[in-house]
Amino acid sequence: MTTENEKRIWQTVQAIPFGRVACYGQIADLAGLPGRARLVGRCLASVPKQGWQGKAVPWYRVINSQGKISLPAGSEGFIRQTQLLQDEQVVVIGNKVSLKVFQWQPDLHELLFHLDY
DNA sequence: ACCTTGACGGTTC
DNA sequence: GGAACCGCCAAGG
Numbered sequence: 001m002t003t004e005n006e007k008r009i010w011q012t013v014q015a016i017p018f019g020r021v022a023c024y025g026q027i028a029d030l031a032g033l034p035g036r037a038r039l040v041g042r043c044l045a046s047v048p049k050q051g052w053q054g055k056a057v058p059w060y061r062v063i064n065s066q067g068k069i070s071l072p073a074g075s076e077g078f079i080r081q082t083q084l085l086q087d088e089q090v091v092v093i094g095n096k097v098s099l100k101v102f103q104w105q106p107d108l109h110e111l112l113f114h115l116d117y
Numbered sequence: 118a119c120c121t122t123g124a125c126g127g128t129t130c
Numbered sequence: 131g132g133a134a135c136c137g138c139c140a141a142g143g
Contacts, residue, residue: 041124
């Protein structure tokens with residue numbers, strides 16, 4: 001089944017633009033679930049491969065508040081995430097992304113216009 | 118029902 | 131920076 005929280009989180013992640021990243025806590029806040037960053041991580045692990053409602057869910061654009069990839073370093077997922085980010089011109093150096101440069105700064109008006117909840 | 122485990126994060130030292 | 135601490139809470143044992 002799909003929970004309401006998963007819907008919100010997946011949908012919010014879909015709003016992250018190409019070439020930008022967001023952190024777990026940021027997604028939680030925007031999804032209306034403040035303080036629940038861990039939930040975001042869990043939900044991203046269960047994203048359907050075919051995406052959600054016809055659109056891909058760019059899970060790899062979500063990293064932790066320190067700008068680091070949270071998957072185990074060297075794991076298959078870690079490698080894939082790094083590759084996908086670099087494919088979008090996001091610079092990953094020493095397992096780190098500069099949030100200063102690449103963090104998504106959403107336009108709240110536009111975001112509220114697109115989200116369903 | 119109880120305990121542990123996380124793709125986490127803010128605070129504090 | 132970084133480490134210890136605490137808050138968070140859905141799943142799985």
